[in-house]
Amino acid sequence: MPEETIFSKIIRREIPADIVFQDDRVTAFRDIAPQAPTHILVIPNKLIPTANDATPEDEATLGHMFIVAGEIARKEGIAEDGYRLIMNCGEHGHQEVQHIHLHLLGGRPLGSMLKRA
Numbered sequence: 001m002p003e004e005t006i007f008s009k010i011i012r013r014e015i016p017a018d019i020v021f022q023d024d025r026v027t028a029f030r031d032i033a034p035q036a037p038t039h040i041l042v043i044p045n046k047l048i049p050t051a052n053d054a055t056p057e058d059e060a061t062l063g064h065m066f067i068v069a070g071e072i073a074r075k076e077g078i079a080e081d082g083y084r085l086i087m088n089c090g091e092h093g094h095q096e097v098q099h100i101h102l103h104l105l106g107g108r109p110l111g112s113m114l115k116r117a
């Protein structure tokens with residue numbers, strides 16, 4: 001069994017978080033250290049540690065994460081100007097929390113995606 005992270009406690013509302021959306025499959029909450037005016041994390045309620053651990057049975061949940069992210073972007077008023085969805089994976093992807101999460105970032109021009117080496 002994969003080890004739970006702080007995100008499982010957020011899903012169960014055992015620790016405070018600014019939850020903007022929750023249903024039976026996903027939870028979305030504001031990032032504690034926002035890197036843009038809107039910075040929200042959309043996570044599956046099921047613990048999937050990294051993108052490498054996703055299986056075909058997770059397809060519907062992973063798709064739902066994208067739909068929810070789009071709905072939140074519209075509610076936040078950033079859909080028209082655009083935004084960025086990021087999922088980091090593993091060490092090279094700089095994933096810090098081992099419970100997959102889609103970063104929804106927007107509210108200002110975000111620049112090019114990666115620093116050029």
Ligand code: AMP
Pocket residue numbers: 006017029030031032033034041087088094095096097098
């Ligand atoms: P990543 O580097 O992709 O794993 O991103 C992890 C994100 O989780 C970072 O942007 C953190 O600021 C955020 N984070 C960590 N702990 C919390 C928390 N308790 N509430 C909200 N966001 C958090």
